[in-house]
Structures are given as structure tokens and as C-alpha cells.
Amino acid sequence: MDALTPLINGLNLHAKLVYSGGVCGRWRMDHNSETSVWFHLISKGQGFVHSPNWQTPLVLNKGDLVLFLPHAARHFLSYSAEHLPDTDKDTRMTPWKEGEAGFVCGEIELATPKSLLWQALPGEIVIRQNQPVNSLARLIELIIGEASGQRFGSDSVIERLCDSLFVLVIRYCIEEGLVRKGLFAAMQDKRLAMALGLIHQQPWHAWTLNELCTRAGVSKSVLSEKFTTLIGHSPIKYLTVWRLQIAAHWLMQPAMSVERVAERCGYESVPAFSKAFKRHFGVAPGSFRRV
Known part of the structure; x- marks a missing residue:
């Protein structure tokens, strides 16, 4: 058995699906956390990340995935690159088909978010739809398919697929050389x-x-x-x-x-x-x- 599998199993990491559906209007999302990994998969349309780590807002298109670890800079997701609403009062949650944009959002709670284990990963991880050409890309397609279909048990299926999503993202970071020190680098x-x-x-x-x-x-x-x-x-x-x-x-x-x-x-x-x-x-x- 490889070193990563028992690590993930030992920590008993599980994704919690927070939202799967559409958004309309002058929407804003604030999912900052000091204890959880938050992930956002764009299942439809477009969104923008406002963060001091990028000179201009980061555009996210359908199929793009972004993760924020507890040590990420404070950030917001918004409907516009030019405008960041002060609050989320104008955000309208809708069924996926009715949304101007669609999201699958979830979190993974960490018992020890400040440990060197997680600090070794980038605070923000962005994976474009055309980047992965392996099981991560296929998994993203499966999640988007479930999110857009909204069949019986879709949310349950999505939540279980998202458990694997985080593991594949860690693998992606290791294989792409995004970690040069720490435990994940040692696994190479x-x-x-x-x-x-x-x-x-x-x-x-x-x-x-x-x-x-x-x-x-x-x-x-x-x-x-x-x-x-x-x-x-x-x-x-x-x-x-x-x-x-x-x-x-x-x-x-x-x-x-x-x-x-x-x-x-x-x-x-x-x-x-x-x-x-x-x-x-x-x-x-x-x-x-x-x-």
C-alpha cells in the first residue's frame, strides 16, 4: 500500500456537501474558514474569486475547481470581476437549471488545520477544466453530471464523490510538483x-x-x-x-x-x-x- 492511502484513511477525512445548485443575481459567497478545506466546483456558467493573492479577480469557468485551505488569504466568490457585493443579501439560490451559474460547494473539516501536514499544501489550489487528463478530470465530469441531473440521491452521490476529489487533488499537487517540502513531497x-x-x-x-x-x-x-x-x-x-x-x-x-x-x-x-x-x-x- 502507498503512503497516501493509509494517511487519508487514518485521518478519516470526509467531504460535507454544503451546496449543489444554481445562483442568480448579484451573488456573493463567503466561505472562509480557519479549520476547514473549502472547495468550489463550477458546474455551470462563470464565477470570480476576489483575493489579495491575485492582482485581478480570478475567473472560473464550467469545470474549474478551486480549493481554499485554512491558511488561504481571505477571499470571496462573486458574480462579477468588477463588483464585489458588500453582503450576500442579493444572492438568489435556485435549482441548477434556473441558475445563471452553478456550483458544487463543500468542506472538509480538519482536526489540526495548523499542522505542517496541511501547511505544506498551497493555500489556494486552482485546477482548470482542461488541466487534468486522468481520473480527476473524469471525477469532475461525474460530479457535474450528478449536479446538473438532480436525480434521486444525487446529493448523496455527489458527497461521496467529493471524498475522492480531495485525495485526487493531493495526488495532483504531488505529481505536478506543487509541494517541494513536507510530508507530501517526501512521498515522492x-x-x-x-x-x-x-x-x-x-x-x-x-x-x-x-x-x-x-x-x-x-x-x-x-x-x-x-x-x-x-x-x-x-x-x-x-x-x-x-x-x-x-x-x-x-x-x-x-x-x-x-x-x-x-x-x-x-x-x-x-x-x-x-x-x-x-x-x-x-x-x-x-x-x-x-x-
């Missing part, structure tokens, strides 16, 4: 990817540097140097960080007790887990769950 190195895959698949295992090197077929000096250069942590330190990352996501699930999370993350006791968690996040696991 086959030996690092092997070690990362082992850590991601079995975070509860008591990995040692020797065992990781043996399994990945690389020397201790090379693995340690590459981890430190690209990820910013030693392999064993990264193991601890990864355990705490997935612990934070598991704590967001009501059915998961602190005791169960500690066990699944490989800690021998709840006090040991709580101490490590508080050292890393600044709050105890129970308090983190209530935030």
Missing part, C-alpha cells in the same frame, strides 16, 4: 514512501529506527537525513506526531473514548497519552474534544 521518494507507509498503516506498532530502515531497505543515516530535510522531524519523532494527528481526528468522533484513542495510537496508558497530547497541542485530550 520511494524509500521514504516505504517508511512512511509503514508508519501510517501501523501507528500503534513500537517502531524502531532499525526496523524501519530494514523494512524500507535504506541506511539509518540516509533515512534520518531525508526525514529531517523534507519533513522536519526524525522518523521516530514523526511517528509520535502522526499518532497525535490521528488521535486528534479520532477524538472528534463521539463514539471514541480517550482510553480507546490512547490504545489505538500505541500508548500503554492514558496518562502517557494525555501527557504527550497536551505537550503537542497545548490542551488535554478531553478539553480538545470539547473545543
Whole structure:
């Protein structure tokens, strides 16, 4: 198994469909968030992104996809390149067929939005309709087809397709060289990817540097140097960080007790887990769950 799959599965990332339909009038969208990834797929017509990161508003046409991570600059989507309404009071939501423009909008909540994992990705990711020539392009076509058809269960289908959308976007960023440091960049190195895959698949295992090197077929000096250069942590330190990352996501699930999370993350006791968690996040696991 590759390193990305168990990472996504371990973090239990799921897209929440917020809107699928049309918009009319002098519309404006404000979907800024410090904790979520927001994505907007243009399913019909045209829209414009107003952001300080672009000298002029960014035009989006049918089939274009834009994602905003929590560290993106404050931005707005609008009906016009020349005019940004002060509020959304003139925005009219309509069925897809009646809209001047159509959107599929959703969010993916992150338990640790300020982690180096997400900071390594661009704050704004724009994928044009004519850019991807692979499964991402086909997935976008499927989502637009469901959004425009509005058949029984369309919203449910769209939401499940959007789960895969984010994974394919991360793959796109890796393959297009949009990440040059951090975990996603490290996945491009086959030996690092092997070690990362082992850590991601079995975070509860008591990995040692020797065992990781043996399994990945690389020397201790090379693995340690590459981890430190690209990820910013030693392999064993990264193991601890990864355990705490997935612990934070598991704590967001009501059915998961602190005791169960500690066990699944490989800690021998709840006090040991709580101490490590508080050292890393600044709050105890129970308090983190209530935030």
C-alpha cells in the first residue's frame, strides 16, 4: 500500500456537501474558514474569486475547481470581476437549471488545520477544466453530471464523490510538483514512501529506527537525513506526531473514548497519552474534544 492511502484513511477525512445548485443575481459567497478545506466546483456558467493573492479577480469557468485551505488569504466568490457585493443579501439560490451559474460547494473539516501536514499544501489550489487528463478530470465530469441531473440521491452521490476529489487533488499537487517540502513531497521518494507507509498503516506498532530502515531497505543515516530535510522531524519523532494527528481526528468522533484513542495510537496508558497530547497541542485530550 502507498503512503497516501493509509494517511487519508487514518485521518478519516470526509467531504460535507454544503451546496449543489444554481445562483442568480448579484451573488456573493463567503466561505472562509480557519479549520476547514473549502472547495468550489463550477458546474455551470462563470464565477470570480476576489483575493489579495491575485492582482485581478480570478475567473472560473464550467469545470474549474478551486480549493481554499485554512491558511488561504481571505477571499470571496462573486458574480462579477468588477463588483464585489458588500453582503450576500442579493444572492438568489435556485435549482441548477434556473441558475445563471452553478456550483458544487463543500468542506472538509480538519482536526489540526495548523499542522505542517496541511501547511505544506498551497493555500489556494486552482485546477482548470482542461488541466487534468486522468481520473480527476473524469471525477469532475461525474460530479457535474450528478449536479446538473438532480436525480434521486444525487446529493448523496455527489458527497461521496467529493471524498475522492480531495485525495485526487493531493495526488495532483504531488505529481505536478506543487509541494517541494513536507510530508507530501517526501512521498515522492520511494524509500521514504516505504517508511512512511509503514508508519501510517501501523501507528500503534513500537517502531524502531532499525526496523524501519530494514523494512524500507535504506541506511539509518540516509533515512534520518531525508526525514529531517523534507519533513522536519526524525522518523521516530514523526511517528509520535502522526499518532497525535490521528488521535486528534479520532477524538472528534463521539463514539471514541480517550482510553480507546490512547490504545489505538500505541500508548500503554492514558496518562502517557494525555501527557504527550497536551505537550503537542497545548490542551488535554478531553478539553480538545470539547473545543
